[in-house]
Amino acid sequence: MTIVNNVKSFVNKEGFDWDRPDMTLQIFHPQLEMFFAANGIFFNNRESKIRFIWPVLCALLSLVANSFEIMFIWHGVAIKDYGFATESFCYFFILGSIVFVYFSMLTNRKKIFLLADNLNKDFLFICNLGAHYRHTFLKGQLLIWKLCWAWLSFALFIMILYVGNTLIALLYQSTLATQDEHMVRPFMFPIWLPADDPHRSPNYEIFMSLEIILIFVVFCSFIFYVYILFHLLLHYYNLMDMILIAFGELFDDLDESVVTLPTEDPRRKAVQAELNRRMGQIARWHHSVFESVETISSVYGPALVYQTMFSSVVICLIAFQVAEQLSEGKFDYLFGILGVGACMQLWIPCYIGTLLRNKGFSVGDRCFYCGWHSTPLGRLLRRDFVIFIQRSQEPLAIKFTALPHLQLETFSSIMSSAYSYFNMLRQYN
Template identity: 70%
Template structure:
């Protein structure tokens, strides 16, 4: 156990990573390209037809599953079995996200290539700067690495919990249950078939395997989508930390006395050129943040709209299902854990959206307090500083048609709507 913990810690903190060699996006975050390849984005043979196999098969099987869930919802409502209908509603919305994730990524794959190319350039350029820039940037990237594994472990735990719960129940039936208990073999998700029994052989075996495949499909699409989204956004949040350092160093190490010299003087021109280079790099980084966040919003905008539109309903139904089970003296821990995941998948982009907005405004504040009032060198950059401060007043926001700016206020509003719907359902009962 101790060896396992030390190995896990070494992995999370990259203790075996060669920090002295050239660091790129691919060797620091190899998982990013692997997960995008699962979504149909190949980086070596970009036009390979093989990349469509998993997206097409996954979309087709989820479309069939969505059709089944619609039948189950109708069955639950028509028989007043609202617990069954509620559970099927949740699975209906979760499965519906698979096709949206695949289509939004594949249709915008050129923007994905552009994003990763720019991110790789950030790695190469910043890691060749002074230690302060490099250390700040790599510390942020190490945090992204640890968050990646934390999220992967969580979604894998939820997926395995569903499968293991069914298998353990099946094992109990096969070994310990008596014949007079009249137990029905469990499926991972409840089912109903018109004029047939889904729990008879071979229906049972077929549906059990298909349901396990569906869990895997959702895990590698929507589950990985959440990770890829927060990885991309946190990269540019981390880049703004580098901008803050660059603003602190804007006037450092330069001769202030050249301000009194004529414009044509070589010494003054040399300082002016150096200031222009430093300011140009800050502006390029700042523009890169805006352009890249807009590209990220374009790629994942449809999925984000889907999340925002239906999260309040899904969270409400999950809470309702757990409450109904508790009123009957049962604990639906599966739906409880799934409800936590439903809240997290919405909270993560909203929280990062707030971080980006606040950090963007903080960049403007840091520019205003970068020391321009303490040095005559500010006369050489007065117009640039004014324009830059004005640009920082535009918020860095995740935005898409039909999507409100993703911030914690959005999360609070959706959770409030979910609670209102929950109370309405409880009163209706």
Template identity: 65%
Template structure:
């Protein structure tokens, strides 16, 4: 990610603006998420502490009020609200709140940062495809192969296509790395969360637009396309393979997974409706 940042910052203004705007959005979203998660965690503690303080100040002995816990606890042969059980369980629940905040909160933050970073890198690839033939001499395509002008244009085109291909492959390599670490968590999270399914399915479908962008990059308007037609064909074929989060023993997380889960959910919905009507 640092190498991507340094390299894109050395490119033109349009690349820098697109990438840095995306990084700024990532930074804002991550801070919003961390503040929201911290606020929710603090509410659990503050609400319980406020109720406990109210009991300590205003409650009387004959009200028979039970000291509150953030999460209810039941003991088979004892009272969890008596001393010292109450103090032990309260301390344990406060520690549990902080553990969940630092684990789940940081997990979502890292996931946001990684996936949105490579989503922004796809936008940079789209810009590079739009500018693939910009600034090059179209007449060089009709020159002999040994002509210096054609060789110079060919080298520049090869460099541009190679840079796009390296960026594209780096996205697949990075997603594979993310899958090896977060694969089980992501798959189960998506399988039990319709909102996350919709968001990730949308991102996968947007990733497939790279092939369309390559096809409509303007190759048909310039004879320079003859110099890189094989490279463009290979890139289009490679882009047909969608980005998928995979883990051994679990289904691949991609657009087909979304369709299958939604179809199954709708079947269950119809079955419940029929059962209820009977």
């Protein structure tokens, strides 16, 4: 129970100093820079050549592994073992994502530095505003922190299942299995060699080590990429809550009687300046959200295009493999859980894209219903309101060349395509 309580305390940040005046991104989310470092983005020594070592090694390993997967796919089709070919095809697409993730990161690292700096500025600025701003903002950041560990725990669970299932089978074969069972040493992923036996030593040890390393590489690349993506997007979703609060107190503590005074009156000018300052902050936050979401889309565009293009194929192949096993009276629970993960990695950006779109429209609605009609001060910001509402009618969307707007409608369309491919494979088989 002590371990469970420690984990709960860590996830809920129970010992965290919520009132510290120097709150920064690094203090609240120390994991973010570590995950960026695993993807070749260093924040301390930004020009260090060491940052290329891990991404290059991972990319080369994935290319080598994909070369093997192509050979396995060809062999499976040649001998009409479609289960073998399907599983290899699925892993081919999963491993291919590694190259796109590192390419997106390393070619856009200056934009990533800019995004990180802007996130840190938001922390410094908002945490020094009123208590209601700080409380709402940090509550949203706590949710991001919890979602981070929930996503990593789920991915780690799949990773442990793959490794643990194979090691348990290997332990059983080594200790309890009899010779008449004719068992061969198990692999996590199917392997075939054209003129050799992959199950004999030292082939088995080499390929088994390679498979474990590849699982770790996928975890440090694609899994971290999905987390970083939804962290950045949820940050700006949270920032729009600050806009809603700012609209709620736009006219607070201001003298309404100054509206009847001449334009050059000092009292009216002071109120006008304060209103312009408040509305200017709202406009800067709103512009920052649109600009940053556009930057995020450009940084992760290649990885997102790959993710959306091939997710339907991967989900279809996983479902086909599970269905084939069920028809033989077996259940491939590893592939079933992997299928849940494949759906999750697509659903997350699509769901957040829908949240951003709806929140963007709600900001425009809040501007219209902020109470300008019930106070004479509303006349002093009439033109600002018109411009802001017009700007808020533009959908806030994650968009890139060849990438559909990431929304739940996109997720539904991709899942429908996966189901169509699945039915086609079943009929062909």
